Amino acid sequence: MSKTLLQLNYLTKKYGSLTAVNMLSLTLTRGKVYGLLGPNGSGKSTTLGMVLNVVNPTSGSFEWYEGSLTTHQALKKIGAIIERPNFYPYMTALQNLTLICKIKQCSTDNIEDQLKLVNLWDRKNSKFSTFSLGMKQRLAIAAALVNNPDLLILDEPTNGLDPEGIHQIRKLILTIAAQGTTILLASHLLDEVEKVCSDVIVLKNGVKYYEGPVKELTQTYGYFEIAAENKKQLLSFLETYSALGEIIEENGIFQVVATKELSSIELSKDLQKAKIVIIHFTKKQPSLESQFLSITQTQKHAST
């Protein structure tokens, strides 16, 4: 059993003069839950389209299972949901899943379990065209799981759903992740990714900006929010303090990033020594959202 499920080598897709995905290299290994992050139009869906055999790469390559299987053979062992659920509207839920089993050449024994998992077993004999969007999306998840996939690819699975639908889908993803299925979740919703994923890949304009564990991205030295009676005095103190970096002023409060391990006690003692009267003082850990924004706004190229 190969550990590497999917490897991308300098994968590039151009639509005319627009480069949707630019020299993207990635490795997905078994057992992790990946988040593919990026704003709308950052090349997430195009990337997935290429590895799923529906978009032709302009250059570069990718291989499934270390090249031991052709793409379409590999896809039989993968489950994928792309943007919208696509089924035959005139067939029932059960018929649609049976057809997918025929295509994937897997046993149909799993259908009942999966339909129960997504709460559609009662509607198994209803035509797909009668389903609500939330039900369609849940059927798509059942369809993607019907072959016990090695990797589950989800592209914006909560797009267009109402809050209850979103909640149901998220709960499902967490359940599936807990079972140990490798997942690649593409999303622009950061809290979604933060809650489920162990690793993130950040894309913007088709370029990879970050790849690594979520923890590394959010575990920094943190930042402080400080306000004082005498702003000038505080600013000159902060500017000369060795363990602090960039300073931003917002509504009279200075946001300053720690560049080394620095405790609140240490900093506040030093402020007292400098006789600065503090009226506001907090230490914060950045959220994935703020980290994501800082990565996509400041960095120009992928670090790898």
Next chain:
Amino acid sequence: MRLLKIELYKLWHSRISKVLISGYFLLIFSIAILSTIKVEFGPVNFYLAEQGIFNFPYIWHFNTFMIALLKVFFAIIIVAMIGNEYSNKTLKQNLIDGLSKAEFLRTKVYAIIAFVIISTLLVFIISLVLGGIYSDYNELQIIFMDLEFLLAYAIKLFCFFTFCLFLSLLIKRSAFALAFLALWQVIEGIAFGLMKWKLSDLIPQLSAEQVFQFFPLNAMGNLIKEPFSRLSAIQNIADQIGEGFTKDYSISLWSILIVLAWSIIFIGGSYLLLNKRDL
């Protein structure tokens, strides 16, 4: 076989295609209705079945020609079968689920072959039965003469359906693909007219007919020539008014080759289209 089963599963669970397919096969039987046409009007006593249309071996020619006209009906099924895959985006889903593009195309081509075989068998059986009832000649040797018309029928249908397959993959929308098919018929007609008018001036060695035989729809039409003027009744009339003619009604190997070449072009073109396009 797995691929054929996948396609039949898709068709079988759609009520519309089920109705259309069974409708098509029922229509084939309607040729038998011709046998019941009787006109009794004063001194004129006309009974179609006794005019020799069901005589062996002529019946092979007549029935394959007449029943082949119904292929247009089946074209709707082929075009819808592809158009729906695009409009429901199930083509995309099939590929994601692990069908290769070549396999997808093969499901469609196999389904076409299956329907051509069924259709040809039906024509064979119906002709045999009708001929058995009405034919004036019943010697085995005569019955099984001219069976090549059945082969020509199968090839003609196959080529026509692959043309529909190609058009619907090219245009993606069923209605437009059918409209284009009709338009293509007109284009061929106009092209032939233009060539008749000008071609001999431009290239004297080439006649319009020589070029026209290569046009796909005309090539299919050439496979089985119209059978009416071959009827002895009509030939008698022609002889009487001094317009006696002899025409070669047999199926030429050359026209079979042209039609088969088109089939290969259409299937190959379909594959190229599928392969090149992003979905």
